[in-house]
Amino acid sequence: MDWVTRFRKLLGAAIGVCLVTTLSTASSELEKIMKKRGLTQEDLLAAAKTYTPSGKHDKYIVFSSGGQSGQVIVYGVPSMRILKYIGVFTPEPWQGWGYDSDTKKILEQGYYHGKPITWGDTHHPAISETDGKYDGRWLFINDKANPRIAVIDLHDFVTKQIVVNPVFKSDHGGAFVTPNTEYVIEACQYAAPFDNNYHPIEEYADVYRGGVTMWKFDRKKGRIVPEKSFTIEMPPYMQDLSDAGKNMSYGWAFTNSFNSEMYTGGIQKGLPPFEAGMSRNDTDYLHVYNWKKLAELAKDPKNVKIINGHKVIPIEVAVKHDALFLIPEPKSPHGVDVDPTGQYIVVCGKLDTHATVYDFKKIMKLIKNKEYVGKDPFGIPILDLKKSIHGQVELGLGPLHSQFSPVDGEIYTSLYVDSQVVKWNFKTLKVIDKINVNYNIGHLCGMEGKTADPQGEYIIALNKLAIDRFNNIGPLHPQNHQLIDISGKKMQLLYDMPLPLGEPHQAVAIRASKLHPEVRYPMGTNPFTGEPHEGKTLAGQERIERKGNHVYVYATMVRSHINPEHITVNKGDKVTIFLTNLERAEDETHGFTVDWYNVHASLEPGKTARIDFVADREGVFPYYCTEFCSALHLEMMGYLLVKDPKKKYVSAQKVKLKKMSKEELMKEYKKIVATNKATDEVIQSVVKFLKEHHYEKYPLVKQLVVDALDQYGKIPEQKKKADEAFKKGDIEKAILFENMIWQYMVKTADMGIRAKDLLVRKIATPMSEAAKRGEVAFKEGGCNGCHVIGKVSSGPDLTGVLSRHENGEKWVFEFIKNPEKFYNDPYVKAMIDYFNLKMPNQNMSDQEIKDIIEYLKWVDENANLF
Numbered sequence: 001m002d003w004v005t006r007f008r009k010l011l012g013a014a015i016g017v018c019l020v021t022t023l024s025t026a027s028s029e030l031e032k033i034m035k036k037r038g039l040t041q042e043d044l045l046a047a048a049k050t051y052t053p054s055g056k057h058d059k060y061i062v063f064s065s066g067g068q069s070g071q072v073i074v075y076g077v078p079s080m081r082i083l084k085y086i087g088v089f090t091p092e093p094w095q096g097w098g099y100d101s102d103t104k105k106i107l108e109q110g111y112y113h114g115k116p117i118t119w120g121d122t123h124h125p126a127i128s129e130t131d132g133k134y135d136g137r138w139l140f141i142n143d144k145a146n147p148r149i150a151v152i153d154l155h156d157f158v159t160k161q162i163v164v165n166p167v168f169k170s171d172h173g174g175a176f177v178t179p180n181t182e183y184v185i186e187a188c189q190y191a192a193p194f195d196n197n198y199h200p201i202e203e204y205a206d207v208y209r210g211g212v213t214m215w216k217f218d219r220k221k222g223r224i225v226p227e228k229s230f231t232i233e234m235p236p237y238m239q240d241l242s243d244a245g246k247n248m249s250y251g252w253a254f255t256n257s258f259n260s261e262m263y264t265g266g267i268q269k270g271l272p273p274f275e276a277g278m279s280r281n282d283t284d285y286l287h288v289y290n291w292k293k294l295a296e297l298a299k300d301p302k303n304v305k306i307i308n309g310h311k312v313i314p315i316e317v318a319v320k321h322d323a324l325f326l327i328p329e330p331k332s333p334h335g336v337d338v339d340p341t342g343q344y345i346v347v348c349g350k351l352d353t354h355a356t357v358y359d360f361k362k363i364m365k366l367i368k369n370k371e372y373v374g375k376d377p378f379g380i381p382i383l384d385l386k387k388s389i390h391g392q393v394e395l396g397l398g399p400l401h402s403q404f405s406p407v408d409g410e411i412y413t414s415l416y417v418d419s420q421v422v423k424w425n426f427k428t429l430k431v432i433d434k435i436n437v438n439y440n441i442g443h444l445c446g447m448e449g450k451t452a453d454p455q456g457e458y459i460i461a462l463n464k465l466a467i468d469r470f471n472n473i474g475p476l477h478p479q480n481h482q483l484i485d486i487s488g489k490k491m492q493l494l495y496d497m498p499l500p501l502g503e504p505h506q507a508v509a510i511r512a513s514k515l516h517p518e519v520r521y522p523m524g525t526n527p528f529t530g531e532p533h534e535g536k537t538l539a540g541q542e543r544i545e546r547k548g549n550h551v552y553v554y555a556t557m558v559r560s561h562i563n564p565e566h567i568t569v570n571k572g573d574k575v576t577i578f579l580t581n582l583e584r585a586e587d588e589t590h591g592f593t594v595d596w597y598n599v600h601a602s603l604e605p606g607k608t609a610r611i612d613f614v615a616d617r618e619g620v621f622p623y624y625c626t627e628f629c630s631a632l633h634l635e636m637m638g639y640l641l642v643k644d645p646k647k648k649y650v651s652a653q654k655v656k657l658k659k660m661s662k663e664e665l666m667k668e669y670k671k672i673v674a675t676n677k678a679t680d681e682v683i684q685s686v687v688k689f690l691k692e693h694h695y696e697k698y699p700l701v702k703q704l705v706v707d708a709l710d711q712y713g714k715i716p717e718q719k720k721k722a723d724e725a726f727k728k729g730d731i732e733k734a735i736l737f738e739n740m741i742w743q744y745m746v747k748t749a750d751m752g753i754r755a756k757d758l759l760v761r762k763i764a765t766p767m768s769e770a771a772k773r774g775e776v777a778f779k780e781g782g783c784n785g786c787h788v789i790g791k792v793s794s795g796p797d798l799t800g801v802l803s804r805h806e807n808g809e810k811w812v813f814e815f816i817k818n819p820e821k822f823y824n825d826p827y828v829k830a831m832i833d834y835f836n837l838k839m840p841n842q843n844m845s846d847q848e849i850k851d852i853i854e855y856l857k858w859v860d861e862n863a864n865l866f
């Protein structure tokens with residue numbers, strides 16, 4: 001009855017607390033470690049600002065592009081702990097992403113001209129906004145290589161949609177959202193013909209085009225609506241990054257470019273390469289366009305051309321309606337960032353050492369007065385650079401991207417060539433501070449740093465190169481995300497995080513408090529529709545159905561079995577397996593795979609998934625759960641048996657199995673029934689405790705109790721089956737069902753005890769620092785090997801021990817210090833005889849013993865809880 005004893009022990013087990021040492025011992029210990037590891041005071045300060053103790057959570061959540069992995073990386077700030085890789089454009093095996101039929105469908109949405117694409121070049125994640133502030137509901141990200149945009153639901157951190165751009169052949173300036181997420185902006189990068197035909201490079205200026213696609217987002221459905229989306233045609237200037245105006249500049253958007261030269265390369269013909277021709281002019285063009293007006297225009301068929309089934313607003317139409325303008329910008333710029341008020345638009349030079357600050361008010365005045373300095377070859381009015389700007393600031397070499405802080409005018413810009421972050425003021429046009437980063441920073445990520453409500457506190461430098469920062473792991477190094485504290489006057493570098501998925505161009509950070517993800521799905525949900533899955537299967541509904549040569553399996557998974565456990569099909573059959581995870585318990589995910597068929601599904605609590613394959617090979621194929629979900633996880637399996645209908649099989653049964661006698665069976669039956677009874681008593685005592693102490697008042701405890709009772713609720717049905725079998729005289733079967741009951745009890749007790757521990761922590765009197773240390777000493781010193789608080793186990797219960805002896809504290813102190821001296825004391829001798837064990841000398845220090853006594857005092861104060 002090992003388990004029952006274990007639960008009894010656990011029941012009384014003391015609760016865990018973190019290690020706290022006195023300040024003086026701590027500081028000498030600290031000095032020792034500093035010396036040994038060569039740490040400075042500044043290092044310690046940095047550590048204190050990032051280190052996040054076990055169980056503590058981060059203030060900010062970062063969504064980083066996963067670069068060429070085509071995924072999104074989720075991590076916390078300030079801890080820089082990676083929390084998740086979200087499968088987006090490419091298969092992600094753990095999540096079953098691309099290995100079950102439901103997720104394959106999403107990946108198929110991203111097939112480019114019908115071709116499966118299994119990689120992506122993600123650049124810019126964007127969080128959905130309301131009034132220019134993050135609302136934490138959706139995330140968007142682009143794939144530059146195959147112009148696509150993905151929609152990720154932040155209720156479950158799962159990709160729900162991929163759309164392919166119908167006219168572009170690459171994109172870069174996306175995903176960016178308009179202030180109420182009306183549209184998701186996707187700007188083209190490499191100009192190409194909008195149709196899918198051959199056009200010689202000599203026709204570049206005539207046929208090749210760039211542009212910006214405005215993808216309409218339906219917030220209620222959480223999906224992009226392609227029919228309501230449109231593209232604004234633009235000259236083949238190689239549009240680059242974009243940003244939407246906000247507040248004052250709401251309704252407008254800005255996209256820069258780097259090839260106003262319309263240079264077409266030709267290195268193989270003896271011409272200078274692209275890089276020379278594209279950076280020839282001193283200026284390129286910032287595109288300024290009124291998306292709000294263009295969206296209205298796009299509704300009228302007169303104003304659009306339909307290309308590849310998609311609405312395109314021609315340049316002439318945009319110009320005619322005063323909705324598209326150009327302003328020169330210093331050569332080959334990169335980032336364009338709108339400040340929180342919407343008045344200032346900061347463009348970084350890349351090849352120019354300056355940042356240029358445009359003033360939206362000035363731009364609007366020029367537009368209102370139709371004050372143009374000319375037109376480009378496509379007839380787009382050009383505004384005067386000098387008259388549009390607030391000013392320019394020399395920042396350093398290779399300025400790329402910018403982020404804002406809550407301090408008025410304060411802005412942080414990355415310097416790629418200088419490997420620095422520069423803090424400056426875009427209003428006063430003064431540089432304030434610079435910090436070196438390692439090395440070659442691209443984007444930088446502020447906390448909500450590009451919203452109308454930037455939070456300041458930190459900047460993350462997203463460095464392209466790591467060079468010497470980490471252990472050498474071969475020629476391909478990780479990328480380096482560096483956390484910088486910007487709360488003080490000087491920026492302080494806090495932490496280096498190597499990112500093994502490159503190249504993560506951009507990351508966005510949001511306050512964790514703004515995210516409200518679910519921990520489970522309503523039972524039988526298809527996460528991609530939010531509706532009950534076609535294959536939703538509840539307990540008792542498991543079945544195998546055949547329709548012609550298509551076999552449908554409706555299966556369930558719950559700790560620790562898959563139902564059904566045998567699936568027999570004919571070679572050549574199509575097989576569909578629907579799987580429902582019946583768990584309600586938080587984090588009880590099961591995985592599912594079948595040998596050889598290259599399928600895998602991740603089944604989070606409540607989810608239903610579908611798997612399809614053709615049973616094209618004869619044989620025996622084990623299937624099993626791929627998550628270590630319980631102690632009997634390895635037993636969570638079954639067999640797919642594929643037989644060839646054309647073959648005759650001869651029986652191979654030769655092994656004679658020894659049968660148990662009726663008496664032996666009865667003995668085993670009684671034993672398991674008794675175990676179940678004892679376990680149930682333990683469960684009932686926990687339930688009693690929980691009820692008496694009003695567990696329902698504590699949401700976290702309540703959740704655990706609900707999870708526990710969910711397991712417990714499965715017992716009556718099993719009991720019925722056990723009793724029926726017993727009545728029929730099938731004791732063997734009755735034993736098996738009783739065993740199943742015991743499994744459910746173990747799971748109930750497991751969670752019930754966690755609930756009780758948590759509850760005790762909530763209602764007990766607070767522990768003094770000394771008592772906390774005492775508890776640690778009690779556990780680490782091994783006292784709890786024999787003494788269980790609240791229970792008699794291999795040694796006496798210590799509740800009340802301090803009042804059991806005259807001058808109790810002194811007695812206990814002496815006894816712990818020198819137990820040997822007491823072996824002949826009549827009381828101690830009686831104990832030794834009773835337990836057949838002697839209290840050993842644990843060589844505790846005086847301080848430790850004193851702390852343990854403080855702990856025992858706390859135990860006595862809370863004796864009613866144990």
Ligand code: CUK
Binds near residue numbers: 241
């Ligand atoms: S880009 Cu990579 S550093 Cu794609 Cu936003 Cu600038």
Ligand code: CUA
Binds near residue numbers: 559629630634
């Ligand atoms: Cu379910 Cu392992």
